[in-house]
Every structure is written in structure tokens, then in C-alpha cells.
Amino acid sequence: MKRKSLFALSAVVVAAAALVPVLWSGGDNLHNGTAAAATPADQAALIKRGEYLARAGDCIACHTVRGGKQFAGGLPMATPFGTMYTPNITPDDQNGIGKWTSDDFYRAMHTGRSKDGSLLYPGFPFASYTKVTRADSDAIYAYLRSVAPVAVPSRPHELRFPFNNRNLLIGWRTLFFREGEYKADPTKSVEWNRGAYLVEGLGHCSMCHTSINAMGGPVNSAAFAGGLIPLQNWYAPSLTSNKEAGLGDWEVKDIADLLKTGVSQRGAVFGPMAEVVHNSLQYLSDEDIRAMSTYLKTIPQKSEAPESMQYETSEKFGDALLQQGKKVYADNCAKCHADNGLGMPPNFPPLANNQSIQMPSAVNPIRMVLNGGYPPSTATNSKPYGMPPFAQSLSNQEVAAVVTYIRMSWGNHGTPVSPQQIVDLRSAPLD
Template sequence: MSKRLAWFALAAGTAAALAAVALAWPRAEMIPSASPAAWAATPENIARGAYLARAGNCVACHTARGGAEYAGGRALDTPFGRLYGPNLTPDRATGIGHWSADDFWNALHNGRSRDARLLYPAFPYTNTTLVSRPDSDALFAYFRSLPATHRSNQPHELAFPYNQQALLALWRLLYFKPGTFTPDPRRGAEWNRGAYLVEGLGHCSACHSPRNRLGASGDTLAGGLMPTSGWYAPPLGAGARAGLGNWDKEHIVALLQTGVSARGTASGPMAEVVARSLQHLTTSDVGAMATYLKSLPASPAPAQDSPARPGEQLLAEGKRLYGSYCVDCHGAQGKGKPPAYPPLAGNHAVTLTPAVNAIRIVLNGGFPPGTKGNPRPYGMPPFGHELNDAQVAAVLSYVRASWGNAGAPVPVPEVNRYRSVPLD
């Protein structure tokens, strides 16, 4: 076959594949607004939209460090390259000043920009597709009420072929279908409100679900490694070894609203979520989220059901280090002094596999967020400058195997791996 015929065959095959994608492509849905009054710039709509924007933590991805709120520019690193949050202010040249309420709804629900361009799923439209049209209109009214900030959107930095819209179209065909939230008639109003917030606007699965090699989420809330941030978002389903099923509802509410509770402390990326989003929600809405989370099915058990117990020499060294660096705050029996100093005994966050979160906290220290319910949080100092990799592994292996904990020993190379990972 000549080169010309080979290229023709390739082009024909590509065209046929694209035609098949087009034929199988789920058509975009459009649910109309109730009336122009739904997105009018009334105090009621703006206040409601502001609250919903908090619930969705929109500010986190649409605000650059030190920049104007919602003016875009926040870098979002992914395994496929870097994306930048766009400008949501009503600037007519660089923001959404030319957008209509239908354009905004189309982005949330169908994952399409005003010019029909397909949006990358770093914008979690796989979750926001569940947002109701009234809530979308209220959000639009709020964003249109913000001060217009002229800030051009920064081009994404994606490697080939991930920067191709055709490949994104194929990804959407495999992993995305527009949907709506349908209340479960077998459940009460509180449970359904919690499901709407967790699965939709709150997009908890964006971090707390495992992802495949193409970046698609399983939406199971079974926990997942956040590959570019170097943190592990723990499972949220029920179960004694992991998840929230055995937590009292009041402890879940306290953690989400204040960042601290009798069972644990929010740190890393979750601390930012609490500070910027969850602390601003009503106790009723946070309670609804807790009710829903407690009802989730059991998360899969860790791959290593019966972890090897650390050797006696390793335990002895870990106990010695614990007595020198940890006992004053966390106690000889690992009970801590909650909420200031979280317990280590029975704390599933300490025994998770992988142990990345515990490693990073020992190396770099950390603070829970400063919130209305906990305005002066107690923090943990970093020990990475005092303890070498083997010592960090020893003290964590001791903690993960003591006071009823049953976590696997921490390998020294695992500590070294995360010693150089950036904090953000």
C-alpha cells in the first residue's frame, strides 16, 4: 500500500471513529429557568447564590493565591498537565459578563462553555450536573453581582494528546452523562438534602473516590490518592476500620464545621475545605451531610487485611521516639486531649493504607483550620528536621500497631518519597 493510500485509510478510519462518537454522543440537556426573576439581581437571589457558592467551595479553584476572589488563575495540577481556573466575575472581556443564565446552566449541567467548547472534568461537572436549575440561577445571580475584575484566563498547559477536544469527547462518551438529582422517596428530607450536597454541589467524590488511569472517578467515596497533591482522601463509607459509619453524628458535624472533633482533626486539603466552605454552612445542612455519609455502604477493607506486626526492635525504637516527641500531647495510651490534640488510639486516619497523611503530618506538622468554632487552633510542629526517615518510619509503625490499632508498618522508602513532596 502506498503512503498516500495509507494516509487515506488512516483518515477514513479516524473520520469513521469520530462519526461513531457523534452518533453515540448523549445529547445535551436543557432545563429552562422558571423565569427571569430566578436569576435577577435581587438581594434574595444574591444571598442564596453566595451561600451555594460557599457550599460548592467555588472560590478554591477560581481564585489565584493573593488574587481577587473568583477572578480565576488558580493552578490545578493533574497527571495530564496543569489547568487554570477561569474568571467568574462579570467582566465582559475576560469573565462571564456576556454569559446568559442558560450558558451558566449549560456549563454546570452539560460541561460545555458558552462557545460550546467541552470543559475539562477538573471542573467537576460530573457532580454539578446534579445541581438544580433554581440553584444554578441563584449562583449565576451571585457571580454577576461581584465586582468585575479584568483578568484574562490563562491557557491550560496539557500535554498532547490530552489537549485535544476529540479525545475529551471520547472521555465524556465513556464517563459522563448529564443527570439530575432525584430524591429517594424511601428516605427522609434530611438524608436527601445531604445526598444532594455531598454528591452534587459539594463534589466530595472529586477527592474521596479512586480514579482510573484516564482520571475518571468511581464516585464510590471509597477513598483515593490525590496524585499531584501527595495526600490521601480517606474513604467516607461505613465500616469500623475506615470511614465514618462508626462515628457519632455530632462528631462528624463538629469536624466539618470546626475542623476538630473528639475523633479527629481536619488537615491538609480538607482543612482548606472546612475553612473556605463547610464552616459557613448551616448546622442543618452539615447535619444532613453527616446523616447521608453515615448511611453509605461499607468501604472496601484495605488490601492488607492482616498486616504484619512490626518487629520488636522497631517497636522499641518507635516507643522510645514516641516518649520523646509525642507523649506530652497525645498521651501514653494514645488518647490525646481532644479537640486540641486528637487521639491516636482507634483513629482510622492514622492506620490508613497508604500512610501518606500520617507521614506528611510528622514531617511537616500541620494546623487544623481557624474557624468560627475553633478560632485559635492548636497545631503540630514539624519533626522532619529532627527525625530521619528511619525514625519517622519507626514512630509511625509503633503508633499504627499500638492501643488496638492494626496498621501495617511504614516502610522507610515511603517516608523518603514524601519528604520532598510540596506542601501544596
């Protein structure tokens, strides 16, 4: 989960909930044919665990509009195929999903099918959530039935033809969906398997760090190899390449610090990944964060990063940009990031020897110079240092020049940036 910074986008689109009696009835009490009546204490513990797991899945990020009622849905999610709107998942019988059972909920998580059996769009990451155990699914369900019901109707998707035909999802599922709970690797430690379960399941990290094809399906042969987040214009870097955000040479502590607080001695998170840390990862236990870090560190590394579309800049123009960028950097950046690019971590991350600066895709450093941003505010870093925006004070060529300079200085091995890339990204969405 995007510099050593990671960027990600949480995309939780459909879940389920029902009302909370102390004792569940009917099929809710039956698992493997065994009746199990919950005591109030048991139910309270189950709800608390479900709340924790819902945080791990970052459900709130997609099901709550900024300033709106929690889990009432309505968040627009732009896709190449039209706009989807996240549903109300509060336990409201008419407008939410209060009539769902725990079996209905597990079916949605595990198989990507709604209460009525209809196919769910893969904006809801059921391809990852299928790995979630029934016990964890039931805990999340118990928590969601405990939240306050909200009488806000779910808004229908606005997808173009033929993508508004759910029956076509059968083909997508045949190509890209494999149903099944996570199976532990007996050759790995308990900690490693816990991390794999969280990263590949509830965390659904591959949704952003794996590129998608024209059909909206993941390129599974390049899992975790990075990709541009569609219509967001943030690049989620490769976790499998030591030229991008490959973590093979990181200490587990640095990875854990980045996930838990948003900053570490190796870098900081911005953009969509900052939202993931703010909404989700900061609330996870130190043990679970370490487990995720342990797993992420062992993702096989490859020598080459994935191909990236990039404007080519002539050598002569690249040299001119480099010289211009040196002055722009001295005037605007050196105070925080230092003349030698080493910065003052963790508050001001280093730019020298920073993979996120040198990646074939220059999208993220361009976005940061144009729009600025902050790492997430977390319990242990409540007042993070931020980056001011320069979109209003620097021209397209000046932005291209300074990004070129930081990509090619202090031993960095990036390539020059064209002013046209700056033009393309000036109007990119800020969220």
C-alpha cells in the first residue's frame, strides 16, 4: 500500500449490514449446522472486533461522503466506464441494507453477489475480499448492524452502455475472479501469513498497485508492479521493483512507520495513500502493521520497473531544463530539502536517492510540486509538516525544470520532464 512513498486508493464499494439484536435469529445463528446464541458480552466483543476489521478494510473511505453521515454512501467514483455511487450500508430497512443476513453479507464479500443474487461491480474489491474468513466477515457484519441507520437512498450508477448491463460481468469474472478464502503458506511464519492475509484480503492493496487493462481487469501477471490510478492521476508505484517502491532494502521498522504514521526515515506518503493511512492503517495494532510490513518486504523484487508512457524530451532541452531547475530549486525547495537533497527526515523527506523521484513515471513528483500536500494526521504525528503548492507561482516550464532537476541530481537517475506533462496534470483532481 503510492519515494519511497506508497500511494494507494481505497475502493470499498459494497458491503452489508442488518439490525442488531442481542441474539441473532434464523440462519444468522447457524454455521456448519451448529446453533450459537451470543451473550451480550460476546456480542459486544464481536462488534468491537468487527469495527477493527472494518478499519482494516477502509470501508468508511468509500461509504462516507465528506461531511456526510457515516456509511450512508453516495460517494461518486469516476471510472473509465462512467460514474459509480457507493451505496448506503447502514442498517436502514428501506434505504440501506438492514434486511441482509450474515449469509447475505458473506456472499457479497466472498462471491461478489448481492442479496438478490445480482452481480456486483468490481469497484467493490470482492476479488480481494473473497480471501476474508467467514469469522471475520461475521464480525464486520455485526459491527455494521450496530451503526445508526440513515434514511438516505442509494444513488444508482451512471455507467455507459454496455457497461450498465450487469450480465456482462459474467465474462469479467471468468477472466479475472478466483473465489476462495486465504490459505496459509505452511513454509512461512504466522506473522508473515497474517501480513499476507491483510495485504491481499481486507487491505486490497493490489487494487491500486496492480495496473488494469482495457476491460478494467487486473494484469495478474504483473501483480503489485504498479500502475496509474484511472482518472485520479496518481501513480501507485511498483512494490516489486527496486527502482520504484520495492521494499527489499527497507528495514521492517521503516515500512511499519510509513504504514502506521505516514512518515519514516525513508520517506512520507501523500495523495491517496495518505488517506489510507489516515482512515485505516493508523488504527491497526502494532502487531498487524509489523505483519504487513514483514510480508511486503518479502514480495519478490524484479530489476526492471513496468513500462510507463512518458513524453520524450530532447537531450539539449533536457540540459536547459536541468540548469533552469537548479535555480528554481534553490529559490523554492532547498530551505526544506537542503542543497544536497538529503532533506530533514522524517519531517522533510530526502529527494536524493529517492526511488519515487526517479521512477519512469513522473506523475507523483509533478503532482506534489503543483498541488502540494500533507502526510496524514495520525495519533503519533498529529501535526505533520506539509508541502506548499506551486501551481500558482511557477510556470509549466519552471515546474518541468525543477522536477527534471530533482530527478537528475545528487546521483538520481531520472529523465527530463516535458512541460506538456505539466499542462496535462494541472487540471488533475485534488482528491
